Amino acid sequence: MLTILCSDMRRAAVIILILNHCAFSEIAHEIVRFVGCFDNGTTEVLFEYDAEEILYVDFERQELVYTVPPFLVSDPSEMFEGLRVYIDAVKGKRVCSAVLTFFKLEEKNPPEEEDPPxxxxxxxxxxxxxxxxxxxxxxxxxxxxxxxxxxxxxxxxxxxxxxxxxxxxxxxxxxxxxxxxxxxxxxxxxxxxxxxxxxxxxxxxxxxEPEFSHQSQGPDIFCGVGLTLGFLGVTAGTILIVKGHHGW
The missing domain is CATH 2.60.40.10 (Immunoglobulins)
Known part of the structure; x- marks a missing residue:
């Protein structure tokens, strides 16, 4: 299993965890390889055996340095016999550097903020x-x-x-x-x-949707009715006045 952990990118560090399971006896053991690369150009590779550091890689001297106490394992290299530990460590260094470069570019060029319309x-x-x-x-x-x-x-x-x-x-x-x-x-x-x-x-x-304003005919109708009643009233009043004048 491969896991990539990114620490605070202000310190620009990437750590890659690679888990391997092995069985030297009836009990299963776990070997974890840590590959750490940093902004200053350095890379560290170390191995843990059941959560205890067992070796690290010295890239300057191009060798493996075993850190397990001698009284626990007389020859720890036997545990990695047949494995290309140093070659794999070099490959891990290259991968880690590429990942670090990618995350540094992402940090300098964050995605643009978008505003919805x-x-x-x-x-x-x-x-x-x-x-x-x-x-x-x-x-x-x-x-x-x-x-x-x-x-x-x-x-x-x-x-x-x-x-x-x-x-x-x-x-x-x-x-x-x-x-x-x-x-x-x-x-x-x-x-x-x-x-x-x-x-x-x-x-x-x-x-x-269109909304049309239909003008109401109500005021015109009421106005016409009012004028008609007014004319009728005037006519009726005129007739009464005429009748009174002639003594009807």
Whole structure:
């Protein structure tokens, strides 16, 4: 099993753990190889046998140095007989250095922070049935500066009459953009604007339906009735005055 442990990258160190299981007797034992590489260019490789250090690699002298006490194991090299310990240690050194370089680059070049867009959908002019108008999908406060805008009418994709403006920069280093759909509003039509951006988990859709203002005829009717009653009142009053004048 191979495990990579990264310590605080301000000290730029990577430790690779390689576990091996062996059985020199009926009892299973565990050998762990540690490969540590550091920002100053040094690399350390050591082996543990059942959680006790048994040897380390001296790369300057190109040899293995056994640290197990002689009274415990008379010849610890026998434990690694047939294994290419030093050759594997050199390979581990190369791997560890490559991993260290990768993490250092990741630290210096962290992924860019992304800002998800906000969007609003509205008509450019007052909506009147049968009168050509424009729907504006205003997309704001997004980064990086790339969005995809798509339109639908009554659930069907629309491409005719669609335009997309260039990107404009906000003061907070985000961007905004307009997409416009030219249309002629009729009742019961439903339009939608869908925005896709890398900072969004899923596309964001705004829906718009035309609302026509039907002017009520009530005030005109009431006004007509009032005028009619007024005329009737004037007529009735005139007749009474005439009757009184002639002594009827």
């Amino acid at each position: 906000e969007s609003v959908l509205y008509p450019a002019e007052d909506v009147q049935p049968g009168v050509e108008n424009s729907l504006i999908c205003f997309v704001n406060h997004f980064y990086p500066p790339f969005i995809k805008v798509s339109w639908t009418k009554n659930g069907h994709p629309v491409s005719e009459g669609v335009s997309l403006s260039r990107y404009y920069a906000n003061n907070d280093q985000t961007f905004y953009q307009f997409s416009t759909l030219t249309f002629t509003p009729t009742e019961d039509d439903i339009y939608s604007c869908t925005v896709e951006h890398s900072a969004l988990e899923r596309p964001r859709t705004k829906i718009w």
